[in-house]
Amino acid sequence: MPIYEYRCKRCDGEFNTLIIRSGDELRIRCKMCGSTELTRLLSRFSYHQSEESRLAEFDTRKSRDDTFYKDSRNVGLWAKKRAKDLGVDLGPKFDEVVDRARTGKILEDYEK
Ligand SMILES: [Zn+2]
Structure with missing residues (x-):
């Protein structure tokens, strides 16, 4: 919506x-x-959406440019949406992983 x-x-x-x-x-x-x-x-998009509505609008088939991934709020959104589409239960651990991704900790792990 x-x-x-x-x-x-x-x-x-x-x-x-x-x-x-x-x-x-x-x-x-x-x-x-x-x-x-x-x-x-038209130019401005509301940033006051809840994660639920962001998730609902999110289209995983669209390719995203760099700015999308630079927005930390979008980290994990793709994975969540895909999992929801596929009916996968991510379990309580997933939010923890997303939080780590949002704070950049996962990237640090990969860069080591
Ligand atoms: Zn008026």
């Missing part, structure tokens, strides 16, 4: 909202003044 960011043309307020169905966008009103004159801000 995408989260879109909008700017109100009347009061200049910015807010983001979750679009569940495509028709939802037609009913969006400014959260500050109620105006329907809104501009969708």
Whole structure:
């Protein structure tokens, strides 16, 4: 589910909202003044998503560039998503491994 960011043309307020169905966008009103004159801000992607929604949107078939992997929050996401797709139970140890990956400790281990 995408989260879109909008700017109100009347009061200049910015807010983001979750679009569940495509028709939802037609009913969006400014959260500050109620105006329907809104501009969708396409360039920015919301970083306020939970891991659950990041996981849901994550497409393991797409190739990722370097910037993706430089974002430490994405470390482990791929593996988690793949495991979920395959119905694999990663067990409690997996989160520990992901945490190690996020802090860069796994890379240090490999570089030795
Ligand atoms: Zn407004």
